[in-house]
Amino acid sequence: xxxxxxxxxxxxxxxxxxxTSSVFAINGLSNRATLQGLKGVGVLVEKxxxxxxxxxxxxxxxxxxxxxxxxxxxxxxxxxxEAFNTPGEPFLYINLNINIAKTESDIxxxxxxxxxxxxxxxxxxxxxxxYAVTWSTGGVGSVGKPILSQLRESVNDxxxxxxxxxxxxxxx
Numbered sequence: 001x002x003x004x005x006x007x008x009x010x011x012x013x014x015x016x017x018x019x020t021s022s023v024f025a026i027n028g029l030s031n032r033a034t035l036q037g038l039k040g041v042g043v044l045v046e047k048x049x050x051x052x053x054x055x056x057x058x059x060x061x062x063x064x065x066x067x068x069x070x071x072x073x074x075x076x077x078x079x080x081x082e083a084f085n086t087p088g089e090p091f092l093y094i095n096l097n098i099n100i101a102k103t104e105s106d107i108x109x110x111x112x113x114x115x116x117x118x119x120x121x122x123x124x125x126x127x128x129x130x131y132a133v134t135w136s137t138g139g140v141g142s143v144g145k146p147i148l149s150q151l152r153e154s155v156n157d158x159x160x161x162x163x164x165x166x167x168x169x170x171x172x
Contacts, residue, residue: 040076
């Protein structure tokens with residue numbers, strides 16, 4: 001009985017130490033084409049619940065890492081004012097949803113959405129404008145509470161995917 005209990009604990013720990021995820025993207029030719037000519041992007045990381053930040057996943061840290069990766073790749077990070085004064089008002093929106101509700105397990109489901117949102121106009125009436133997701137990537141999975149902060153790595157992987165798409169449309 002004791003061996004079975006330890007085996008079960010080992011399985012749970014092993015499972016919680018790996019990020020199992022499914023990734024999805026809106027990254028077709030027409031979506032990537034909407035990145036052409038962008039002079040930069042604003043960055044907005046959605047607020048995280050306090051209990052998530054207490055576990056080590058800090059919104060400000062995610063924001064700084066994303067901005068740093070973009071700058072390192074040569075993509076200008078626009079301030080809020082610059083983004084609103086740039087044609088299309090482009091910004092990269094990052095939303096992490098993590099359900100760390102009290103359960104018997106220390107494994108929590110999550111989703112990450114990384115969206116490029118731009119102001120667009122309708123073909124039938126170009127005076128009508130709205131904001132739309134023109135490019136995106138994201139993923140879902142589960143993570144163990146002790147390694148919740150490693151979700152930053154998943155965000156960084158998605159930012160790398162954006163950088164690759166951006167640079168394919170805006171070669172240096």
